[in-house]
Amino acid sequence: MKAVVMVRPKDGILDPQGDAVRHSLRKLGFDVSGTRVGRVIDLELATEDHADAEAQIRRMCSELLANPLIESYEILLEEA
């Protein structure tokens, strides 16, 4: 099954990249008061079982995909 993991800087964590993007957007004339930059990871898993997929992805996030000190993540599982 396919899955998407969205990793974001946690609330309250300084995000200089997001701030720089916001400054550039404002320079382009957009009235943006907040910008946070994270990353998206598309996964293709062998399993078709939702619970199994979610459990695996949580382990992936804790072991590599996200750093829990500074990042939160969200998992989207593709409906078959």
Next chain:
Amino acid sequence: MTGRPRVAVITFPGSNDDHDAAWALGAVGADPAMVWHQAEELPADTAAVVLPGGFSYGDYLRTGAMASVAPVMDAVRAFAEAGGPVLGICNGFQTLCEARLLPGVLRPNRQLEFVCEDVTLRVENTDSPFLRRCRPGQELVIPVKHGEGAWYADEGTFVQLAARGQIVLRYVDDVNGALGNVAGVVNAAGNVLGLMPHPEHAVDPLLGSGDGGLLLAALVDAASEHRLVAA
């Protein structure tokens, strides 16, 4: 056991200060051994490990994240857990944090600029084996060169680390937005040090500063002691 202690210098794909580290370690009395990231074991007589600076795995995902799960890291972890001295410099510091062998994490510099300059550090704890050759409060001039050097930990962790003397080096001036101007931290046992500045680039006063030699020579001292304990 006599002779120079063997110090393993790990090379990851994208490491670029590994040979400088090996040269500098040789200059302060070590017998450096280059170890490839895919090695599953350290050389049998390894008495200390250095994770060098660079851009391992192209800084993919987060700096040090990929290196922290490289095959060699199981051996490095086992060596550290057995009390062996481990030093992470710059990308090596990032890797040790990602491997959770050190507390905290290195974030992009607050100013979003790569900093490449000599900085002044203050020695905060000379009980650490890595700083035994320094005086309390001594100021060291050692260069930094990094884009992701802003050390961060949550407030509770930070206060605890400071109280336990695990924050061993601080920048005298704000260099990158690091919490508490932290430049270097040790683990709870005290045998693992990570720092953003590059001691291997400050081992000869003719090239600006010899202050990094104090840290590397102390690592060699610790390596010699560990070799005796392990033997």
